Amino acid sequence: MGYILGISAYYHDSAACLLKDAEIIAAAQEERFSRIKNDESFPTEAIKFCLKFANISLAEVDHVVFYEKPFLKFERLLETYVHFAPRGLKSFLKAMPIWLKDKLFIKKNIAKALHCIDPNWEKSRTILFTDHHHAHAASAFYPSPFDEAVVLTIDGVGEWATTTVSIGNMAQLTLKKEINFPNSLGLLYSAFTYYLGFEVNSDEYKVMGLASYGTPVYKQLIYDHLIDVKADGSFLLNMDYFDYCTGLKMTHKKFDKLFGHPARAKGDELLPFHKDMASSIQKVTEEIMIKLTQSLYREFAIDNLCIAGGVALNCIINSAIRQHSGFKQIWVQPAAGDAGGALGAAYSVYYTHLSGLRNVDLQTDAMKQSLLGPSYTQKEVIAALHVYNLNYEKVAHDVYYRKIAAYLADGKVIAYFKGRTEFGPRALGSRSILADPRNAEMKAILNAKIKFRESFRPFAPAILAEFADLYFSKGSKNRYMLFTENYLGNADKVPDTVSIPGAVHVDGTARVQAVNKSHHPDFHQLITAFYNLTGCPAVINTSLNVMNEPMASGPEDAIRCFLNTEIDILAIEGLLIDKKRLAFEELSLPGYYQ
Known part of the structure; x- marks a missing residue:
């Protein structure tokens, strides 16, 4: 064909x-x-x-x-x-x-x-x-490991639909029901994103991260005034409080009056109120999604669930669905947003x-670890390094990962570039910044000196799949960082483990990437080298970029990120560049700053 x-x-x-x-x-x-x-x-x-x-x-x-x-x-x-x-x-x-x-x-x-x-x-x-939404549903079901599944898509809005339910059976995908605009759980969450001073359709994940610092004290107010939730999880929004249908902003003045504060301006201080608001909308969205998926499981009696659409990138909600919905297996499209369309x-x-x-x-x-983007030869990388007048160390394959592991164990931050670029929003060990999760201070260091982003933002662990059960509840084998897990691995609680506080959120959870040797051999080899050296089977893994910049794709993207931050080592296609060995006067660096 x-x-x-x-x-x-x-x-x-x-x-x-x-x-x-x-x-x-x-x-x-x-x-x-x-x-x-x-x-x-x-x-x-x-x-x-x-x-x-x-x-x-x-x-x-x-x-x-x-x-x-x-x-x-x-x-x-x-x-x-x-x-x-x-x-x-x-x-x-x-x-x-x-x-x-x-x-x-x-x-x-x-x-x-x-x-x-x-x-x-x-x-x-x-x-x-x-x-x-059919595109979202197709992206969720067809590459999944299921021959039959309930397929849930949920986002801001497509043409009319904001939420759809389909049944996938082999090659057939049949729409069963839908919720239409302006009733949208995605737009409700985005309205709070806007109200909290973040960018709509971009920063919803910041609300999710901020939620763990607050208490859902406004949850009942949301239920009483903003959204009417039915027994089956379907819902209606009270449009008196929103302005996204006809206005140039997400919320109405009545929204401000309800919560007693004006919308936060971008860059303003985050107050306890804002943290509680984030917690409240996160909890409401989570409860609605649980109610909706429980209803779908009862109605269709199919054990498998596939999810896509922007809301599917909320890993806390995905974990709640897995725990409470009744579905035995859940598969979330790693490029769940519009790119996956x-x-x-x-x-x-x-x-x-x-x-x-x-x-x-x-x-x-069928996603091939979601490593579906461009790759670059070592020759192409060397040409890019020459443009920036950077000296490099060419390392034999058998010692390459051992050297990276030694750098990590020494507290160095590594920009790691290998193979094909990730498709979707998560760095999965191809365009990543790596660090030692044993250091509780590493989170603050990465946010302030590397990512240049808000201090409340968490970092995720990439852990050898064979150790996931020892460190995390249920031992999620999810390879795409789409679920959160409760952290069990404090050495005083679980003997024979090395604690990884740098990769655990303030609420005691982590967005885990389980790294399987057969699916991701290079990254597995790197973490194994770190484990052999330290006894720790995990590394901090975050995307190779700074805030408000896309993830690196080509060698020059990685080089600029390395030079424009306090990253210590660039490990790129078998080559190592140590910033300490670079003499400042020798550099030819477009856009370089310290």
Whole structure:
């Protein structure tokens, strides 16, 4: 059946994915090339990468598919403005010219952009479109290790839907029910993100991290005034308190009055009130998701659950679902946000449009560890190092990881670059910053001197899968950092373990990445070397970037992050660069600062 190119774009986190029949060949977010966080522009560079990796031209692609239907989205926009009129005139006047000039002609714009990539791709060729939430559902079910599952998608909004429930059975994906705009659990959470002074569609994970520092004292107020939750977990929002339907902001003045404070301005001090607000919305969202998934388990009596959509990146909620819903197995798409829509759209073409057959491996998923982006040869890395006039040490493979382990044990912070770039928001040991989790002060050091971000932000452990049961409750074998686990591994509580306080959140949990030797051999070898040296089977693993910057993709991204922070060592494709050995006067560093 050939090649299928899936595209997501024009809202946030645009991406491209290339399938060959049902196999994922390549996938990447445009931000990794443009260096614009959550880049929404047409994914030209991501498409070029996918084609280059497959060694094909665009003209050889059999089907191109976009991850949503623009006309349905425009219909929702118009109907919403009519419903709330005369409120929202200012927002309407701002939105309409953009739609009438550009967004209604997405098909034409896509065709033009593809023709620019490859003039042999004819503008008249068919471009397919799929529903936004169907793309999410396809991305959740088809690469999962299940032949049958309940599929839940939940985010801000697609065309109309904000939450959908489908049943996946082999190659079939059947929509069963949905909740529509403006009733949206994702937008409720985003409204609190906005109110707390963070960026909507970008910083929701900050609210999740901040929640552990507060108490959910406003939970009942939220239930009493903002959201009506039914017995089955479905819900209705009270739109008197929100402004996202017609306004240019998320919340209404009535929202401020309800909680007794104005929205926090970006950069203002985080007060105990803000921590309690974060805790309250986190707890409400968690309880609704538990109620919803418990209802789905009772209704459909299927043991497997797949989840996608932006809310699926809330790992605390995922863990609560796993613990309380009744489902025996849960699989969450690692690129659960809109980037994953490109993957789901491509899958939708193969299984729905082309009636492809599905072969399921019940032992593992089809995501290839989500290492689906670009890789670079050592020769390419050396060329990039020469641009920056950086000396490097070339290390034999058998001692490379032992040297990295020794640096980590000595308290050094490592920028680690190896193999293909991750697809999705999590660093999984390919574009990572690594540190020693035994040091309780390492969290503060990384936040202040490396990531340049808020002090409340936690760091996650990457642990050898064979040790996960010893350190964490239930010993999650999740490879994608999509669940939190209760930390058990204090040496005084669990003998024969080395404590890892630097990788545990203030609430005693950690967002665990279990590293399996067969799935991720290089990263497993690195952590094993650290374990052999220290007795500690885990490292702190966070993304190779600073705040408000996309994760590194190419060698130059990693080099700039290394030079512009207090990272000590750059370990990149078998090469080691020690910052202490670099004489300042020898450097030729665009954008370098200390």
